Amino acid sequence: MDKITTKPSSLSDVAAAKQKKAPGAQSLGVGLEARSVHAWFSGKHVLDNISLDFWSGTVTALIGPSGCGKSTFIRTLNRMHEFIPGAQMAGEVLLDGKDIYESGTDVTKIRLKVGMVFQKPNPFPSMTIAENVLSGLKLAELKTSNKDELLEDCLERAGLWGEVKDRLNAHGGSLSGGQQQRLCIARSLAVKPQVLLMDEPCSALDPGSTLRIEETISQLSSSMTIIIVTHNMQQAARVSDYTAFFLSDGGPGSMIEVGPTSEIFSRPRDQRTENYVTGRFG
Amino acid sequence: MTLIDKPSAAIPAPREITTKPRVSDKIFRGVVTAGGLFSLVVLGLILIYLTYQGYDVLKSQGISFITGSAWNVVSDESGNIDYAATDFGLAAMLIGTILCALIAVVIAVPISVLGALYLTFYAPAALRKIMVSIIDLMAAFPSVLFGIWGFFVLMPSAEYWAKLLNKYLGFIPFFEMQVPVFTRSPFVAGVVLAIMIIPIVTSISREIFGQTPLDRIQAAYALGATRWAMIKAVVIPYGRSGVVGGAMLGLGRAMGETVAVYTVLNIVYQINWQVLLGAGGNVASMILLKFGEAGEGEIKALMAAGLVLFILTLVVNSIADLIVKSTGAKGR
Amino acid sequence: MSTTVAIPKPGKPWTATPKQRSITAGIYLAAALVSFLLVAVTPMKGKLAYFTLFFFASIIIDFAASYMQRGMASAKDAIARGFVTVGITFAVLPIFSILFEVIKRGYKGLGLGLFTNDMSLNSVNDPLGNGGLLHAIVGTFVMVLIALIVAMPIGILTAIYLTEIKGKFAVPIKFLVQAMSGVPSIVAGLFILSAYVYPITGSLSGFAGSLALMILMIPTIARTSEEVLLLIPSDLREAGVALGGTQWRTVALVVVPAAKSGLVTALILGIARVAGETAPLVLLTGGGESVNFNAFDGPMGSLPIYIWKCFGQGTEESIARAWSGILVLLVIVLALFIMARFLSERKETR
Numbered sequence: 001m002d003k004i005t006t007k008p009s010s011l012s013d014v015a016a017a018k019q020k021k022a023p024g025a026q027s028l029g030v031g032l033e034a035r036s037v038h039a040w041f042s043g044k045h046v047l048d049n050i051s052l053d054f055w056s057g058t059v060t061a062l063i064g065p066s067g068c069g070k071s072t073f074i075r076t077l078n079r080m081h082e083f084i085p086g087a088q089m090a091g092e093v094l095l096d097g098k099d100i101y102e103s104g105t106d107v108t109k110i111r112l113k114v115g116m117v118f119q120k121p122n123p124f125p126s127m128t129i130a131e132n133v134l135s136g137l138k139l140a141e142l143k144t145s146n147k148d149e150l151l152e153d154c155l156e157r158a159g160l161w162g163e164v165k166d167r168l169n170a171h172g173g174s175l176s177g178g179q180q181q182r183l184c185i186a187r188s189l190a191v192k193p194q195v196l197l198m199d200e201p202c203s204a205l206d207p208g209s210t211l212r213i214e215e216t217i218s219q220l221s222s223s224m225t226i227i228i229v230t231h232n233m234q235q236a237a238r239v240s241d242y243t244a245f246f247l248s249d250g251g252p253g254s255m256i257e258v259g260p261t262s263e264i265f266s267r268p269r270d271q272r273t274e275n276y277v278t279g280r281f282g
Numbered sequence: 283m284t285l286i287d288k289p290s291a292a293i294p295a296p297r298e299i300t301t302k303p304r305v306s307d308k309i310f311r312g313v314v315t316a317g318g319l320f321s322l323v324v325l326g327l328i329l330i331y332l333t334y335q336g337y338d339v340l341k342s343q344g345i346s347f348i349t350g351s352a353w354n355v356v357s358d359e360s361g362n363i364d365y366a367a368t369d370f371g372l373a374a375m376l377i378g379t380i381l382c383a384l385i386a387v388v389i390a391v392p393i394s395v396l397g398a399l400y401l402t403f404y405a406p407a408a409l410r411k412i413m414v415s416i417i418d419l420m421a422a423f424p425s426v427l428f429g430i431w432g433f434f435v436l437m438p439s440a441e442y443w444a445k446l447l448n449k450y451l452g453f454i455p456f457f458e459m460q461v462p463v464f465t466r467s468p469f470v471a472g473v474v475l476a477i478m479i480i481p482i483v484t485s486i487s488r489e490i491f492g493q494t495p496l497d498r499i500q501a502a503y504a505l506g507a508t509r510w511a512m513i514k515a516v517v518i519p520y521g522r523s524g525v526v527g528g529a530m531l532g533l534g535r536a537m538g539e540t541v542a543v544y545t546v547l548n549i550v551y552q553i554n555w556q557v558l559l560g561a562g563g564n565v566a567s568m569i570l571l572k573f574g575e576a577g578e579g580e581i582k583a584l585m586a587a588g589l590v591l592f593i594l595t596l597v598v599n600s601i602a603d604l605i606v607k608s609t610g611a612k613g614r
Numbered sequence: 615m616s617t618t619v620a621i622p623k624p625g626k627p628w629t630a631t632p633k634q635r636s637i638t639a640g641i642y643l644a645a646a647l648v649s650f651l652l653v654a655v656t657p658m659k660g661k662l663a664y665f666t667l668f669f670f671a672s673i674i675i676d677f678a679a680s681y682m683q684r685g686m687a688s689a690k691d692a693i694a695r696g697f698v699t700v701g702i703t704f705a706v707l708p709i710f711s712i713l714f715e716v717i718k719r720g721y722k723g724l725g726l727g728l729f730t731n732d733m734s735l736n737s738v739n740d741p742l743g744n745g746g747l748l749h750a751i752v753g754t755f756v757m758v759l760i761a762l763i764v765a766m767p768i769g770i771l772t773a774i775y776l777t778e779i780k781g782k783f784a785v786p787i788k789f790l791v792q793a794m795s796g797v798p799s800i801v802a803g804l805f806i807l808s809a810y811v812y813p814i815t816g817s818l819s820g821f822a823g824s825l826a827l828m829i830l831m832i833p834t835i836a837r838t839s840e841e842v843l844l845l846i847p848s849d850l851r852e853a854g855v856a857l858g859g860t861q862w863r864t865v866a867l868v869v870v871p872a873a874k875s876g877l878v879t880a881l882i883l884g885i886a887r888v889a890g891e892t893a894p895l896v897l898l899t900g901g902g903e904s905v906n907f908n909a910f911d912g913p914m915g916s917l918p919i920y921i922w923k924c925f926g927q928g929t930e931e932s933i934a935r936a937w938s939g940i941l942v943l944l945v946i947v948l949a950l951f952i953m954a955r956f957l958s959e960r961k962e963t964r
Contacts, residue, residue: 045621049621078504080503085407087626089624108684109506116504126519140506141690191505306860306862310861311781315779316771318771320768321787321793321794331805332808394701396698396700396701399698400701401702403698404699405702420709422883422950422951423890424892426890426921426943430921434719446662511691538799566798592801595801
């Protein structure tokens with residue numbers, strides 16, 4: 001049977017069109033490593049033995065059909081998983097070589113280093129735009145020498161400075177959906193994270209805002225590690241250096257394959273990966 | 283494949299959808315609407331009857347019914363009331379009502395809000411269920427129980443606290459005492475009322491805190507916030523006005539309380555600002571006290587007093603209701 | 615993957631380790647020591663001193679420990695934790711004292727005679743073995759029952775109007791129900807006095823008491839019923855209508871039966887609300903001493919009035935009777951509450 005070659009090659013064309021990126025410089029830290037991570041919800045096994053390395057300075061996309069544990073997995077990376085009643089886990093997550101689940105760790109410090117942007121933009125409505133961006137500092141009682149400089153820097157990197165620089169005192173909820181999401185990105189940047197987790201950040205936005213945010217992601221990746229969960233394979237091809245494919249066959253989700261994005265989309269090693277990226281299911 | 287031409291005709295107006303009303307449904311609607319309007323009828327009747335009964339008194343006393351502070355019934359030889367010579371003034375009792383209720387709110391609201399925060403954000407699941415049940419149970423206790431328990435069990439401790447307040451904070455006018463009588467004071471009544479309204483205010487606060495949008499809470503935690511930092515940044519701005527509404531509902535309840543105040547407060551008919559002194563009263567307990575021996579004329583005055591109390595609690599509860607409703611809608 | 619990797623045991627690495635728990639215990643121990651020391655050294659004495667000092671000492675020590683380990687944010691969190699714990703303690707503490715005292719002071723008067731005699735032949739100052747509160751229980755039962763006969767349909771109809779019909783009066787009615795729940799009980803008593811007792815009958819009776827209780831019951835029943843009806847998913851109503859049911863049939867035969875246990879809960883809560891009401895009954899019922907089943911004829915006793923009168927006498931015997939009456943009333947309220955809880959739990963497991 002002839003292999004269907006249309007979809008893979010167009011996606012892989014997109015992926016190949018991006019500049020090749022090697023793992024980032026040592027100065028950015030070793031990155032994040034997940035070692036044999038399992039997750040349960042009240043005894044139900046939902047994530048099976050995920051081992052994944054995220055090199056600093058790269059963008060990794062997690063793709064796969066819904067319900068296979070991608071969101072659960074990234075929530076184990078910044079210890080948000082434990083908020084769900086009945087949540088349990090096993091395995092280790094190493095940030096710069098140290099397990100973030102080690103007993104005695106200050107979890108709030110972990111979350112300062114591993115930031116998160118959510119699917120639905122959630123700026124704080126009771127704060128102004130400026131207050132929103134700097135809210136991370138206030139929450140963690142961090143001091144900074146120059147608030148205005150940090151404010152402009154974060155908004156600039158998030159691609160929002162030009163649009164809001166004249167109304168920094170407007171309410172956080174007065175922006176459009178895409179602007180709100182960029183505000184949330186700026187907010188996460190203010191606490192200077194090493195890793196940024198993004199859980200389907202564009203799925204609630206229009207295509208124009210989506211492209212703006214993808215530009216932002218590309219620019220940010222030079223200074224931090226980015227992990228993005230996405231349902232949109234074209235987005236994964238556009239934005240990521242590495243892609244990991246998750247799948248669950250009714251049981252716990254597991255990672256089927258990981259590799260450089262261009263290879264996943266043009267020459268996937270596993271048949272299931274190929275079925276997914278060619279659109280045969282999912 | 284032909285392309286569909288752009289329609290040049292105007293977009294039609296939407297059709298009106300009707301259905302023939304069935305008789306059974308009309309009757310159903312009528313019956314249910316009548317039942318629903320019952321509350322309107324009752325409230326209206328209360329207003330009408332109390333005004334009607336108290337009219338003579340209100341007319342003869344005028345505004346001094348609310349502002350005057352003397353209550354002297356003067357009858358002529360045949361036992362009929364002499365309206366010209368009689369004074370009916372609620373001021374002392376109105377002030378007492380507000381004073382006792384304010385003391386109750388000042389004590390109860392911090393405890394309730396802190397307790398509600400504990401139940402929503404700090405309590406382990408099993409403990410939360412038990413404590414919520416306990417608090418809901420307390421809301422169902424009859425007020426006569428609080429009154430008698432307050433009189434026999436709480437009063438000695440309250441007296442001790444009052445003495446401490448007088449000793450260390452006596453420079454504040456409220457806590458001064460001319461005569462050292464510490465029992466059966468507005469302070470004790472306030473403490474008993476506080477214990478009575480804590481369950482209500484805690485329940486309302488807990489419900490409001492529980493409705494805080496989860497995505498904001500998660501955003502705060504993801505930024506590295508501690509639990510308290512999250513509460514300060516997200517929960518309190520969201521729930522602030524709702525909690526105020528709940529506090530006002532507690533205030534309204536405390537203002538209308540009768541038997542609990544009657545048992546623990548020594549009803550003396552003069553304005554008393556010294557909350558630690560054993561003398562005071564509120565409108566509701568005064569009505570209960572005077573009712574036993576009131577002649578016809580005085581009963582009319584008591585009806586008028588009831589009317590004043592009714593309007594007062596109605597206003598407070600309505601404002602509270604509006605405030606609580608607006609939290610859910612605005613979400614700010 | 616052909617190699618079978620053993621699945622590890624699920625764990626919760628974020629829960630407090632024994633080491634962390636012992637640190638917390640150490641903080642409280644240190645706080646206790648400090649408070650004992652301060653009480654011994656300074657003129658502060660008594661339970662109040664111990665508890666206040668313990669509270670402040672534990673917060674300060676927790677603050678310092680958190681600050682040194684994790685910084686200011688964690689230290690502030692420690693202060694907040696201390697305060698909310700104190701808050702819930704104060705909120706929950708009174709019930710233990712209440713239950714303890716009521717049982718301690720009331721059980722002396724318990725006995726079979728309590729439930730089989732009334733007070734028509736005795737005075738409340740007689741020794742505890744004589745007389746009883748049968749008339750009070752009967753009176754409360756009769757009056758609450760009559761009140762329920764009217765309050766139940768009105769309350770449920772109001773709830774149906776608000777959830778099923780949602781007509782143009784919905785907002786005012788919701789507001790009015792809320793307003794009615796805030797009416798002071800003595801005002802309800804005065805109203806019935808002026809609207810029913812004076813113009814119509816001229817005498818106090820149990821029925822007058824029922825009328826006042828009705829006013830107090832309806833808002834509770836309406837509000838709880840409304841909450842319960844709102845919980846019924848709209849799919850059920852749509853299914854009924856899609857089968858060709860008229861609105862009233864859908865409501866009567868589909869929605870209301872589905873909400874049955876919730877509505878019973880609403881009734882039980884309404885009963886619990888008025889069982890202990892005293893003030894309107896003082897005005898309206900005359901407080902009879904003998905068992906009277908006729909609400910329209912003659913004064914009627916009730917538990918709250920019985921308690922009230924006994925307390926008013928002030929002698930040792932009468933006060934003991936009052937406590938026994940309170941104990942009985944409390945047991946009734948407790949039983950109603952547990953019934954209501956049980957019914958609503960059962961509904962949730964469906």
